[in-house]
Amino acid sequence: MKQKGSNLLERDGTKSVLASLISIFIGLIVGGVIILIVGLGSPELGITGAWDGIRLVFCGLFATGRDAAGALTFGFNPTNMGNMLFRATPLILTGLSVAVAFKTGLFNIGAPGQYLMGTAATLMLALGIPSETVPAGLIWVIAFLGGILAGAVWGCIPGLVKAFLNINEVLACIMTNWIAANLVTWMFDGSDYRNLVENTKSGYIYKTSFNGVQTPKLGLDKIFPNSQVNGGILVAIVIAVLVYILMSKTTLGYELKACGANRHAARYAGIADKRNIVLSMAIAGGLSGAAASLYYLSGNTEFFWSTYQSLPATGFNGIPVALLAASHPIAVVFTGCFMSMLDIVGLQMTNLTAYNEYITDVIIAVIVYLSAFSLVIKMLLSARGKRRAAAAEQTAPAAAPAKDGPDGTDGKGGDGV
Structure with a gap:
């Protein structure tokens, strides 16, 4: 008997969501790597600026500015939230x-x-x-x-x-x-x-x-x-x-x-x-x-x-x-808000770091390319699920044959033929 969790993972909608999330995650990781490379190669940014840029990519919507020591601060930012919904x-x-x-x-x-x-x-x-x-x-x-x-x-x-x-x-x-x-x-x-x-x-x-x-x-x-x-x-x-x-x-x-x-x-x-x-x-x-x-x-x-x-x-x-x-x-509705969030992140990077907002355009471009391959990712997830199902069928014990009853029947009330 299959578990409820396994049935959920085998649903077509679940695979579509996972494929999209994987595309987004890879895009953000690639964007973070690009920011790190640019930061390390730029004297005015350095490792501190690169780390700030990476944090803004993932949490830029919640950036509230810098404190007295010059460190980035994060929290609920209603202005950014509202602008994100507008865009x-x-x-x-x-x-x-x-x-x-x-x-x-x-x-x-x-x-x-x-x-x-x-x-x-x-x-x-x-x-x-x-x-x-x-x-x-x-x-x-x-x-x-x-x-x-x-x-x-x-x-x-x-x-x-x-x-x-x-x-x-x-x-x-x-x-x-x-x-x-x-x-x-x-x-x-x-x-x-x-x-x-x-x-x-x-x-x-x-x-x-x-x-x-x-x-x-x-x-x-x-x-x-x-x-x-x-x-x-x-x-x-x-x-x-x-x-x-x-x-x-x-x-x-x-x-x-x-x-x-x-x-x-x-x-x-x-x-x-x-x-x-x-x-x-x-x-x-x-x-x-x-x-x-x-x-x-x-x-x-x-x-x-x-x-x-x-x-x-x-x-x-x-x-x-x-x-x-x-x-x-x-x-x-959710993916539209996500793409809008990247626009806000680009503005935050321009205002709070020495990076320009076009870094987020690179991230968006990567996500766009990966979104075109989301069907391929979905197919890979489906193929993995089929292999697991086939392996489970091979390891499952075969059903035991029914034994004849004492009266020569098959134990189910019918003739044993």
Whole structure:
């Protein structure tokens, strides 16, 4: 009889979690080694600076500064916590965007373009609707829904060409990314939303707090004072739960996953595969649009409209978030917070040591590469479990043959033949 603990370790979900944790742990170890090498090779850092850098990699979120003697101090840091949750909000939603596409057998590398279209729609609605005549809360809802809709429409384009023309969605997403970047730049270049009041800035769009349209704090600023956190993180968590229910508990979610597992078998079973491919990309695009909406509706962030030179990193960072979470919607919340934590750690290293924040970019890069190999790690864990099961079967004693009863039967009431 198998023990309950062994059954838990053999579960597919447990193996996915272990594979992700191993990827994260190896990434942090590699980052620590790099910090040690850089510190030992730099006279201004030395072994003390290297040790401080390693501690910040693992505990930077809880760093509170330095004491009178110059030693690092650690404790609960509400400002860092709040900023981490704020930065995690768009990462959670772009991670959900990529995860939904993964579940349906598609690779949504078009999240940056969908994010940009959601940004444009959100800001134009939030800044264009007069807050003197329309309540700010209603404008917020309209802008948020407009961003979701814009992202969904942009996500439909790769879905349509994949479903009806069988064009690879990766190629279509790359093209739509750059089309969106140039389109958004053109739209804002001729608009009245550019920040012309602050002469020290150029190419920036007004914050939504300019006309009083921003996401309410919902009391989170009292829990995490002096941080950027707002109610957007709660909205992101609710959306993650809704996506989980959609993908795991509904007929539509089953059909989407069936198309991802085998499109032709799903069609044979009567599932509209083309419709579901388009719908999955629309849902993914809507989630990326929601990420942009919550980020720029916060009221404390500015959009740099000349984005045609580069794509927003938030869209691409959703890929490792989804990979580390094994495309599980609830796990995406935690992996999004982890990737956001690394950003905070980078800032802490810049402020408290002579290292620069790009050290954490190296760590993130290592984790991204390892997250792509998390499936391989999961397969290794599965193979190890199978070998253990096979060894257990070989060492288990064979069942003893039943003895004949005194009346010539097999002892079970039947004939002994």
